[in-house]
Amino acid sequence: MSEGVDEAGWDVEPGDEMEPVVQAVGRLLKVCREAAGVSVPEFGEAMGYGEDMIRKIERGARIPRPEFLDRADTFLKAQGHLRAFMEDMRKARYPKKVRELAEMEGRAVEMLAYGNHNIHGLLQTPEYARAMYAMRQPALTEDVVERETAARMARKAVFEREPAPTLSFVQEQVTLERPYGGKMVLRRQLEHLLEVSQLRNVTLQVMPTDREEHAGAAGLIEMLKFADGTAIGRSDGAFNGRPVSNPKDLRILDLRYGMIRAQALTPRESQTFIEQALERL
Incomplete structure (x- = not known):
């Protein structure tokens, strides 16, 4: 350092x-x-x-x-x-893009997030986040790795807000199995997911790899909904990956996310799945 x-x-x-x-x-x-x-x-x-x-x-x-x-x-x-x-x-201390995202997350009354490659940033432990930044190519300096990790952890203040926002996460099975940083880092990450899933305002679901139908095949989806009825969302597989805020485009993302949630394991089944994944480590 x-x-x-x-x-x-x-x-x-x-x-x-x-x-x-x-x-x-x-x-x-x-x-x-x-x-x-x-x-x-x-x-x-x-x-x-x-x-x-x-x-x-x-x-x-x-x-x-x-x-x-x-x-x-x-x-x-x-x-x-x-x-x-x-x-x-x-x-x-945090990059401008992170400050802007944290500001929006701080205003959101509902958040929807489907992750297909990595565990969502708000769910990551410091060790998992650091491992992800450390393996970036071209390689980041240690200074940048520490700064980005600290910025990501600062966003987790959203879990401490009152009144609490409604948070929904769907994670691909593979994101719970890929050992970024090693098996001990993954173990702590899975334990953290179980802890977060116990929060009353959080719904955490797992999308099994063996599903024959999958509405999220086009890539990740993120949506933030605000108290005034407006929202903003983005998806890798829609609108060229650009953030959108008009009702028509948001409806498409909402529809896809709803189907993803229906196709994934229930919250209780997901907790059992994570517990079993921990036992296999």
């Missing part, structure tokens, strides 16, 4: 809408440090990081983690001025 990944954050993406905020926080950090009469080397030593890392944060090239700002506020006696930006930096 590269220096500063744990506490100091990640490099800001050029052109990101959060870049000006990150730069403003960096300038504020520098002002607070200088007002406290602390040099860069002294501050770096106190925070446990090199001078280069501190300078990157102060010039807005590095996104400080909320924990970093919390510690810095205490050390520099900034009276809460740095802590005031902790939530902004928590959001800035």
Whole structure:
């Protein structure tokens, strides 16, 4: 893991809408440090990081983690001025596409998701997600792997919302058998699926490989439905994979997903299937 990944954050993406905020926080950090009469080397030593890392944060090239700002506020006696930006930096840590998806998931009252290759991101354990990012080609840097994994885990806040949204997942049998990261990672992943399936607002179903009829042969389907009656959805096998929001296109995705759910194992049968898969590991 590269220096500063744990506490100091990640490099800001050029052109990101959060870049000006990150730069403003960096300038504020520098002002607070200088007002406290602390040099860069002294501050770096106190925070446990090199001078280069501190300078990157102060010039807005590095996104400080909320924990970093919390510690810095205490050390520099900034009276809460740095802590005031902790939530902004928590959001800035994640890629723009992830922030946008998390925002929509945060508004959704119902979510439908059929996965045919991988376990859905909201259902993944950190180890499973990390294994998936680590095997990407071309290879991602360790920094990027950690950032993407953390971003995916942050989206799981959807399970803690009140009122809870209705979540429906259908997973292909093969996604429960492919041992990304090794058998121990898969075991923990399957155990996690059983835990999630116990939630009252979650329906988890398995699509067996031996089904002779399958409405999901065209690829994954995802839909988010909102309180105002609008929705957005996408599918690999429809509309060139583009997100759609008009009622006619959404009706097609809704129809396909309904058929997939009908063809899959029931929720109770699916839990039994996962338990049996665990026994075979």
